[in-house]
Amino acid sequence: EDKVVQSPLSLVVHEGDTVTLNCSYEVTNFRSLLWYKQEKKAPTFLFMLTSSGIEKKSGRLSSILDKKELFSILNITATQTGDSAVYLCAVPRRGSSNTGKLIFGQGTTLQVKP
Amino acid sequence: NAGVTQTPKFQVLKTGQSMTLQCAQDMNHEYMSWYRQDPGMGLRLIHYSVGAGITDQGEVPNGYNVSRSTTEDFPLRLLSAAPSQTSVYFCASRESGGFGEQFFGPGTRLTVL
Numbered sequence: 001e002d003k004v005v006q007s008p009l010s011l012v013v014h015e016g017d018t019v020t021l022n023c024s025y026e027v028t029n030f031r032s033l034l035w036y037k038q039e040k041k042a043p044t045f046l047f048m049l050t051s052s053g054i055e056k057k058s059g060r061l062s063s064i065l066d067k068k069e070l071f072s073i074l075n076i077t078a079t080q081t082g083d084s085a086v087y088l089c090a091v092p093r094r095g096s097s098n099t100g101k102l103i104f105g106q107g108t109t110l111q112v113k114p
Numbered sequence: 115n116a117g118v119t120q121t122p123k124f125q126v127l128k129t130g131q132s133m134t135l136q137c138a139q140d141m142n143h144e145y146m147s148w149y150r151q152d153p154g155m156g157l158r159l160i161h162y163s164v165g166a167g168i169t170d171q172g173e174v175p176n177g178y179n180v181s182r183s184t185t186e187d188f189p190l191r192l193l194s195a196a197p198s199q200t201s202v203y204f205c206a207s208r209e210s211g212g213f214g215e216q217f218f219g220p221g222t223r224l225t226v227l
Contacts, residue, residue, distance in 0.1 A: 042218035043218050101162055106154065106156045
């Protein structure tokens with residue numbers, strides 16, 4: 001059965017810390033992995049990863065995919081209170097090449113304290 | 115572009131009532147989906163559509179109906195609301211081809227008493 005598992009489920013850090021969020025997946029016909037950030041409302045897109053070993057970077061956030069070991073990590077350096085959110089990892093479902101059906105992990109709730 | 119819009123933002127229903135959650139997108143996306151989000155469960159797919167006139171079931175379709183008469187609109191109907199349908203509902207759309215970003219609407223928080 002296709003599944004996406006994130007860890008940890010929750011994390012509390014202080015401003016300035018660096019955090020690493022994990023996402024492991026088991027999906028046949030893997031094509032891509034997506035990271036979203038969700039604050040009080042709808043998820044907003046962060047990264048899409050398709051190739052192993054290539055880091056995607058946006059400011060203090062970066063992500064990398066390991067297709068051999070079937071996981072991705074999301075790093076946030078020099079965390080700020082505005083980084084507090086739920087971070088979601090998602091993978092398109094098997095057989096859903098163009099249907100937009102995503103399997104989501106449970107999410108990691110990050111709280112950054114001042 | 116307004117992106118993906120949803121109405122209403124909040125709704126309270128009594129058990130057995132029916133209602134329609136509206137979703138519209140102005141990006142000419144072929145693919146649209148409805149998710150529900152419950153604490154500790156992540157996002158779960160209810161129904162999806164690959165284009166006007168075509169819909170299919172997701173992981174948790176029971177108790178919900180959808181239709182797609184136009185590219186822009188993808189309403190979700192609750193036939194007879196139950197307390198188990200208390201949730202936050204998100205509509206999403208993406209363009210055809212590839213495996214990329216889905217754009218989400220702002221969500222509808224539904225409470226069924």
